[in-house]
Amino acid sequence: MPGLSHYLILSGILFSIGLVGVTTSRNVLKILLSLELLLNAANLSFVAFSRYNGDYTGQLVVFFVMLVAAAEVAIGLAIVVLMYRNAKTIQADDLKELRW
């Protein structure tokens, strides 16, 4: 029977994968995927805490977070499309126009 700590460890692993993905990926789509992982790791820990604390707020939060994540990713993808149209690339390394 898995306990609270198991869920928290899983969410910690997901969060770390997300963090590593955001910081090391070259492809913008991969970065967006990793960002989703971050939010979903937080969702998992919300639900786990909610279950083990016997309080429903955590599950409520998850619905809002899913909404926010959808909005964020929609805008992210829209910007990726714009980026591809203008520069014909979706590599994060190519975002280097702005520097001194």
Place this chain on the structure above:
Amino acid sequence: MIPNIHWNLISLETTITAVLALFILLDILIGKTQKDWMGNLSLVALFAMILMWFRGDHIWGQMFSGMYIVDSLAWFFKGFFLLTMFFVLVMTQQFFRSLEQRKDEFYLLLWLALLGMLLIASSADFLLLFISIEILTVSLYVMTAYLKRDKHSIEAGMKYLILGALASGLFLYGISFLYGAAHSTRFVVIQQFVADQPTNPMLLFGFVLIFSAIGFKIASVPFHLWVPDVYQGAPTPVTALLSVGSKAAGFVILLRLLFGVFAPLHDHLTLILAILSAVTMCYGNLAAIPQKNIKRLLGYSSIGHAGYLLMGAAAGSTLGAAAITFYLLGYLFTNLGAFLVIVLYFVVSKNDEISDYSGLSQRSPLLACALFLALMSLAGIPPMAGFFGKFSLFIAAVQNGLVWLAFVGAANVIISLYYYLMVVKRIYIDPPISAYPISVSWPVRLTLWLAMAGMIGIGIFQGPFLDIALAAVKGMF
């Protein structure tokens, strides 16, 4: 029983929602026109809201079982954000005159950002706080990437989105641990929990994550990396909104959390905050020196200002909190005045390079004078607002035994004076690149005069404004 809801507490937010609905409807009905009806209507609606703000003063209370509160701090910052919105609207109207692109959606996004900021000022629950921050940042992402044929704008939008979403991921993960520890997302419950068990490991873990996310919002080191690129690439009105509105929103959250929810931890945080403040100031001001683009320069200077403001947070006293509030008020007029000049000059020159500002004083004495005063206020020259703001922050730091921090701050004022004066030299001494005078229409002139009156007025008559700032933060102590 149906709970008694005091709708007047949330009147500003409901008005914005109504305005948004009306604009979407009118946009469909009217269709594409040359006239900037949405901008003018926005200004009218904003004036109505400012009147509502004056009428609603001193009606405090809470709604939605304590999730949404209106107190002196919330009300002060609601007024602050409305004023910011006024300047940004004026800038937007001017900025899009020079561009081909449709701008109606831009106004909708601005109103949405304003809604987010007003809700942030009133949040007393981490769920509401998270959602209102997202309303603000998501509309800022779109506005940053709004110039869809400009590769700088798109690049800035992409960078802002990636780092902003990373910050909200950290924030949310932090909240989940606070929720796990305290069994609630409500500020009051968590505050009680912090007072009972200040060393709970889950609580501390959540606290660190949440403060990293706030560090991102206020642009403090080590979460400042997005600032220069986004400030440079974003359309100038958005840069102005980021530098004043978004930063002030970050500081409202910081004030509420540091002096409210996590107040029992503050004694252990003084040194960390002081070091962060010193590093942020030095980084911002030193990195601003070699800049050639004025928006990028102001981006680095905005990092420097986050450092000064953190000084008040490190002090942790009533005076420290009041100094932050007072400083932000002066910063509003100063920075928005500077950005208004940048917008007006961009309309003429299509360029933000500092070298292009040569001889601005001969082409438009008003613009040159406004930019000169704004830069002096940013540097902190008496009798400008920036001087007295920095002065009160330094006093707050010294009173709480952070004398070394005040010295670092004073050294930074001198460093910053160098790069601000380099711009002033361009404006006043160098020969103009073109002999054409720049004309400024009278409503914009009035706005410029208002900004200048703010910078000088707050600096000269500090008393009443400091009283306002003290009254705003009094409720937290």
